[in-house]
Amino acid sequence: AQNPKTLTIANRTLERGEMLAHRFNGRAIRLADLPEQLASFDIVVSCTASSLPIIGLGLVETAIKSRRHKPMFMVDLAVPRDIETEIGRLDDVFLYTVDDLGAAVQTGMENRKAAVAQAEAIIETRVQSFMHWVDTRSVVPLIQDLHESSEAMRMIELERAKRLLAKGENIDVVLEALSRGLTAKFLHGPQQALHNAHGDERARLVALLPQLFRTKR
Template sequence: MSVLALGLNHATAPLDLRGRFAFSNEQLVPALQAFRERVQRAPEAALVSTCNRTELYVAGEPGDASALLTPAVDWLAEVGGVGSHTLRDHAYVLQGGAAARHAFRVASGLDSMVLGEPQILGQMKQAVREADTAGTLGTTLHQMFQRSFAVAKEVRTCTEIGAHSISMAAASVRLASQLFEDLRELKVLFVGAGEMIELVATHFAARTPRALAVANRTLERGEKLAVRFGAEALRLADLPQRLADFDVVVSCTASSLPIIGLGAVERALKARKHRPMFMVDLAVPRDIEPEVARLRDVYLYTVDDLSALVQIAGEKRQAAVEQAEAIIETGVQGFVHWLDQRGTVPLIQALNAQADDWRAGEIARARKLLAKGEDVEAVLDALSRGLTQKMLHGALAELHAADGEQRAQLAQTVSRLFLRGAARTPGDNQR
């Protein structure tokens, strides 16, 4: 089996293009089933989709993996509503060990916008669960992802990779503190109630702002998060009327279309008498219309805008990366070795089947001889000789048919296969 990875991320594609290929957790199972139906030659598939990346992993026979590339690109491009050539211009394609290495680096946080960020590991585990539910996971992808999770755990345990990162949440608070003198005087609105909003809310709540609020499409879920932080719970439908009340707005929902438009923000600024608003859009696709950034009194940041704040240089960071890469490389080599072994499974099955046929034939012959009253010892001796002759026949026939260098190489192979722990062949002794 071989693995193919097709993806685009924050390093290869702009935010708005990535937004076209974003899948919510609820969309992963039907998407994978649609891919399987469309590309029937793909026995295994998994989709990893986050705000920074969308990646399709496919496993198939070595020859099939390359042949699957074009239909995979066509399918993903169709899902995103772009031409295949556009997707290829912004995508990366990796195969075999390179695909596994990429998955291991992603799980370990080395391929993230935030070096060492821990969220991606949970997102990958969720992607694996969804692929399993869709019935598209399979042995090869299961093995690759489980090994990537083990490597990620070792990287976080044995290196300081996570100690030298600033999360998007922390970066948002840092930006807000640069714009406003005292965060304790601010009113902060969180739009959405997912894991990222929960993380951002935790960071802002630690700075004890004057008021917090959570707006969510499902009020019950929003209330649950609001209670945790002592915040007000709002319906998403009330957002346009309440937007002017807040100095800081952080949004991260799974909406496929913007939920905060230019007109709503303009009206909010007018009601605020043009007091500045700090807005962070962590969603992919966008939650806030990009035109909002052109308003004079709005400071709007997207996930891509935050990238400069979360890049930390230094010797400690580089040392941690090098140590993590070494751990990952060991894991990749182990997975590639496992893949190679998987390639011999059909041969092993065929050998076992042949041996069973020989055994069945000799036992049947022995039973006939015993039924005729033949001596038991003689029958057992004949059975053992018959089995060993059948086992050796092919190797001996090839040795007799070979000549020159071919015979010498074949003799070494036969010696390794049949004479382990026994005396070596004359050719071996001469070496």
């Protein structure tokens, strides 16, 4: 816990335990007194150099019974283990060992790697979208010029059609002349460019014009 109400250090020698407990505003007990006081602890963290477990199944079962089966959280950081493995099977005990913590760390690392990969994919997508937007913006002036040029052609042919109608020309004849005039003006530029081009430039235009005008060739 980040802010435990009380902190107790159990050590084989009381003096050393008190020195450590003083640093954390806790209290110290002898390790030999642990069986009598184990039931009072909600969280137990053990890490000794003992070659044999110091907290056995029977001891914890007794403590859990005294606690009226209030859950106990136990962490065994010792190698070899301080807490008997069988204790982890008790319903009211949550036991974690060095192996469990290592697995949790590994899982956390894998999750972070997956998150990094996902973030990289998102960044790559955003970068591509941005670059596409930049490329699109670079042709905006050209598109504007095309619109202005086309609008100028349209206005010329429209004014001509209005004059013909004002003179009393047949509307079908005027519309035919309007459509032919617009077609001729729109195609004049590409036809002129194709006529004046040579070699590789002409080959590029020949490949490009069908895409621009959506012809069958």
